[in-house]
Amino acid sequence: MTPAHRLxxxxxxxxxxxxxxxxGLRRQRTIGGLVTSVLPMMEQFGGVWVAxxxxxxxxxxxxxxxxxxxxxLSLTPEEVQGYYVGFSNRALWPxxxxxxxxxxxxxxxxxxxxxxxxxFAEAALAESGEGDVIxxxxxxxxxxxxxxxxxxxxxxxxxxxxxPFPPTEIFRTLPWRRMVLEGLLASDLVGFHIPxxxxxxxxxxxxxxxxxxxxxxxxYAGRTTRVIARPIGIDYAAVDREARLPRTTAAAERLxxxxxxxxxxxxxxxxxxTKGIVERLRGVDVLLEQQPAWRGKFSxxxxxxxxxxxxxxxxxxxxxxxxxxGRINGRFSDGLWIPIRYLHxxxxxxxxxxxxxxxxxxxxxxxxDGLNLVAKEYVAARIAEDGVVILSEFAGVASQxxxxxxxxxxxxxxxxxxxxxxxxxxxxxxxxxxxxMRNRIKEQDIQWxxxxxxxxxxxxxxxx
Ligand code: F6P
Numbered sequence: 001m002t003p004a005h006r007l008x009x010x011x012x013x014x015x016x017x018x019x020x021x022x023x024g025l026r027r028q029r030t031i032g033g034l035v036t037s038v039l040p041m042m043e044q045f046g047g048v049w050v051a052x053x054x055x056x057x058x059x060x061x062x063x064x065x066x067x068x069x070x071x072x073l074s075l076t077p078e079e080v081q082g083y084y085v086g087f088s089n090r091a092l093w094p095x096x097x098x099x100x101x102x103x104x105x106x107x108x109x110x111x112x113x114x115x116x117x118x119x120f121a122e123a124a125l126a127e128s129g130e131g132d133v134i135x136x137x138x139x140x141x142x143x144x145x146x147x148x149x150x151x152x153x154x155x156x157x158x159x160x161x162x163x164p165f166p167p168t169e170i171f172r173t174l175p176w177r178r179m180v181l182e183g184l185l186a187s188d189l190v191g192f193h194i195p196x197x198x199x200x201x202x203x204x205x206x207x208x209x210x211x212x213x214x215x216x217x218x219x220y221a222g223r224t225t226r227v228i229a230r231p232i233g234i235d236y237a238a239v240d241r242e243a244r245l246p247r248t249t250a251a252a253e254r255l256x257x258x259x260x261x262x263x264x265x266x267x268x269x270x271x272x273x274t275k276g277i278v279e280r281l282r283g284v285d286v287l288l289e290q291q292p293a294w295r296g297k298f299s300x301x302x303x304x305x306x307x308x309x310x311x312x313x314x315x316x317x318x319x320x321x322x323x324x325x326g327r328i329n330g331r332f333s334d335g336l337w338i339p340i341r342y343l344h345x346x347x348x349x350x351x352x353x354x355x356x357x358x359x360x361x362x363x364x365x366x367x368x369d370g371l372n373l374v375a376k377e378y379v380a381a382r383i384a385e386d387g388v389v390i391l392s393e394f395a396g397v398a399s400q401x402x403x404x405x406x407x408x409x410x411x412x413x414x415x416x417x418x419x420x421x422x423x424x425x426x427x428x429x430x431x432x433x434x435x436x437m438r439n440r441i442k443e444q445d446i447q448w449x450x451x452x453x454x455x456x457x458x459x460x461x462x463x464x
Pocket of ligand 1: 013031032033034035138139162163307308370
């Protein structure tokens, strides 16, 4: 992208937690699907990234060889509470994942959400000029395009929604449903991972706003917005390259040596009630109960990275997982063998890669998930082209990876059955499925995804 047409990316979460130490500024990578995909994109294409972060300021990154500028916006504790904990994670997150039992709709939270979205828009305006492309990301910032459009009518605005967009009968429970839709429709282009979410969005715009739809275009209040579906990709080449390093191989071997069983099954998620961790553990319970021959034959390593602990529902879920692991291990452990190893902490991308290399089976069974990048990273890390992916039919990525064993995470029997199929799958069949998955994830990587948006953002916006 030429300097005349810079990319200004706007998201809630930034790529690093910055820690001021006596030796200068230290960076710790943050977690989540958005950062996993968007960071390599920014490193490659350059531009400015506006996000919530402390200390407020502008940083050129990486420090040794700057590729993009990070502009951190600091929020007050009241803003964090109303905008992030409240409206984003107790209203929009549960309603969009169709967890109506968990929604908490509070008008005070909405007010703060609106104020903070305006602050993000002001920061993006200050960082951009007329010809620049402003690309806003995710449900925390649904109102930003509208504030931008009002301040700069000619702005070139893209939006990508990283989580599911629910059916209208669910979405309409949100008291501020019209405002959210109007916020997004101020963009020139709105993207979702899969056609189902794009369809739900268009239906909601028609039913709740009276918008009209013609193919990919929605017209509302005299403006036309293009709506597309394109699943976000990963930096396949970087994962594949790092997976081949001798240090990754050595780390994977160390993990397997300490296992005490033949087969390693791996689960990796943020601590979240949408991820179906307890349900999956019940599937393991059913398998060990009904097919005792598997006892002692595999170990499940379940990594859960701490997340959103400010929200009650997330703390409660942690307790439930602790109890389920204790119950199953108490019942089936035998001598040195423990069926489930539960690791509740954060891991660096390199550490996770060693787990992906070591694991024979990836167990990815969310109850609902916008896409799911763990499945993609596991596939990209399988350089020997073996391994099995067990995937929930409710993860967006299921439509991109039909060669996985697709399962219903709400059925313990289904999960147990998929596990038993995966444990018995012959190498040839693993390879055939894995090759197809690797080819697709390689082809539809982060560059493919980014180009699909930026090439459509108007003249001059195409990537070099
Ligand atoms: O991918 C969905 C998402 O909510 C991102 O928007 C976010 O960065 C990530 O998950 C992690 O969540 P959080 O930023 O709340 O820790």
